[in-house]
Amino acid sequence: MKDLRSSTLSDLARSIRLGSVSTLAVADHYLARIENLDGQLKAFKFISTTVRESAIRAEEDVIAGRSLGPLHGIPIGIKDNYLTADMPTTAGTTAEGISFPMVDSTVAARLRKAGAILIGKTRTHEFAWGNVTPPTRNPWNLEYVPSGSSGGSGAAVAAGLCAGAIGSDTGGSIRMPASVCGIVGLKPTYGRVSRTGVVPHSWSLDHAGPLTRTVEDAAVMLNVMAGYEASDPACSGHPVPDYVGALQGSIKGLRIGICRNHFFDDNQPDVDFAVERAIDDLAAAGAIISEFKIPRLEYGLAAIFAIELASSTAYHDISLRNGRVENFTPDVRTLVEIGRLVTAPDYLKAEQLRTLLMQDFAQALSKMDVIIGPTMPITAWKSGQWRVPVGDRDTSVLSASWRYTFPYNLTGMPAISVPCGFDRQGLPIGLQIAGRPFDEATVLRVAHAYERSHEWKDCLAPF
Numbered sequence: 001m002k003d004l005r006s007s008t009l010s011d012l013a014r015s016i017r018l019g020s021v022s023t024l025a026v027a028d029h030y031l032a033r034i035e036n037l038d039g040q041l042k043a044f045k046f047i048s049t050t051v052r053e054s055a056i057r058a059e060e061d062v063i064a065g066r067s068l069g070p071l072h073g074i075p076i077g078i079k080d081n082y083l084t085a086d087m088p089t090t091a092g093t094t095a096e097g098i099s100f101p102m103v104d105s106t107v108a109a110r111l112r113k114a115g116a117i118l119i120g121k122t123r124t125h126e127f128a129w130g131n132v133t134p135p136t137r138n139p140w141n142l143e144y145v146p147s148g149s150s151g152g153s154g155a156a157v158a159a160g161l162c163a164g165a166i167g168s169d170t171g172g173s174i175r176m177p178a179s180v181c182g183i184v185g186l187k188p189t190y191g192r193v194s195r196t197g198v199v200p201h202s203w204s205l206d207h208a209g210p211l212t213r214t215v216e217d218a219a220v221m222l223n224v225m226a227g228y229e230a231s232d233p234a235c236s237g238h239p240v241p242d243y244v245g246a247l248q249g250s251i252k253g254l255r256i257g258i259c260r261n262h263f264f265d266d267n268q269p270d271v272d273f274a275v276e277r278a279i280d281d282l283a284a285a286g287a288i289i290s291e292f293k294i295p296r297l298e299y300g301l302a303a304i305f306a307i308e309l310a311s312s313t314a315y316h317d318i319s320l321r322n323g324r325v326e327n328f329t330p331d332v333r334t335l336v337e338i339g340r341l342v343t344a345p346d347y348l349k350a351e352q353l354r355t356l357l358m359q360d361f362a363q364a365l366s367k368m369d370v371i372i373g374p375t376m377p378i379t380a381w382k383s384g385q386w387r388v389p390v391g392d393r394d395t396s397v398l399s400a401s402w403r404y405t406f407p408y409n410l411t412g413m414p415a416i417s418v419p420c421g422f423d424r425q426g427l428p429i430g431l432q433i434a435g436r437p438f439d440e441a442t443v444l445r446v447a448h449a450y451e452r453s454h455e456w457k458d459c460l461a462p463f
Contacts, residue, residue: 105197
């Protein structure tokens with residue numbers, strides 16, 4: 001097999017099953033990298049104290065010939081807003097009087113059932129707000145951010161501190177870190193994965209999903225995570241296909257849509273160049289490219305912000321009334337307090353626009369199979385930098401960073417970010433592929449077809 005640093009989750013799973021590498025050797029490899037590197041990267045909040053013990057038990061199962069799950073012995077990071085029975089959860093907050101039970105979220109339980117070893121809790125921006133993840137750094141350049149709010153998971157995977165990780169995505173918090181860290185980030189359809197045991201941010205926008213090195217790894221993890229779970233009322237009973245099996249096959253004749261009026265309005269030149277080249281490459285592989293517009297997208301950012309603010313403030317209502325919000329970090333405290341200013345008419349208009357956008361995208365996808373474009377209009381920015389150059393002007397990183405990811409939270413559509421190149425500073429660029437609700441299989445197939453014809457998946461962060 002490859003050396004452990006360059007091995008993907010799927011490589012490791014195959015090698016463990018064949019007995020060509022021990023689960024303890026794999027665990028020790030990642031623990032050593034965390035010990036040596038995470039002091040600078042700061043991707044993890046907690047490291048499990050039972051990793052080696054779990055790896056030894058996993059190796060005993062291999063030796064005994066017992067049935068192995070698809071993630072048997074694989075070290076996985078899990079975002080610090082997912083409840084876990086063996087590690088505390090903080091959701092990124094240090095505010096007094098806030099605590100969470102030590103029980104497994106549905107995702108944590110399903111990962112363990114599949115044989116995964118939860119190696120540690122990855123850092124998140126407080127309560128999964130924000131487009132950065134203090135104090136986590138980007139492994140491609142430590143002066144830059146890994147975006148957020150799943151920046152700890154993105155940085156950990158990109159730096160090779162775990163084989164895969166779990167994030168949550170309310171407006172782009174899986175795909176944004178994936179884009180700027182040069183890895184794969186998948187936001188499944190709303191309701192595809194249970195959020196029971198995930199600290200809520202915005203109930204109707206939150207999604208759970210994986211961050212991985214490759215599309216195949218994402219498919220493996222989604223097969224483990226997906227499926228109905230009664231305690232999450234939004235969780236769907238829609239059948240779960242074999243996502244790994246769906247990866248193969250030609251994309252010749254597949255219809256790919258390009259939404260020019262929103263996703264290509266104002267990008268950094270290097271982003272435009274990389275994404276246009278990816279479109280050309282997919283066309284050369286036989287895909288049929290067509291362009292379309294969704295004019296109402298210009299109002300979408302205001303709509304999701306109103307919904308997110310109102311629902312987050314509703315969750316934190318008790319903390320607002322008892323004064324605990326005063327101890328939140330200043331940016332999160334401000335956002336939670338602003339949510340009180342969203343009126344009922346504001347909220348209802350936002351939900352009405354959401355319905356219209358869902359209809360607009362459904363109409364577009366009646367004529368095409370997937371939609372592609374940039375994951376973000378910008379690449380990673382320096383820590384503490386709040387404006388970045390785009391064209392001949394500076395723009396706010398807060399508004400720019402999630403401009404292309406939020407539409408798929410509003411509509412609940414599945415979307416994935418895969419690496420598609422680097423800017424002139426050597427920072428990764430992401431390509432976003434979205435599809436029909438519950439058609440992750442097609443989204444993954446297109447992503448895999450693009451990935452296997454390019455070298456980006458083999459580019460490792462130099463950290």
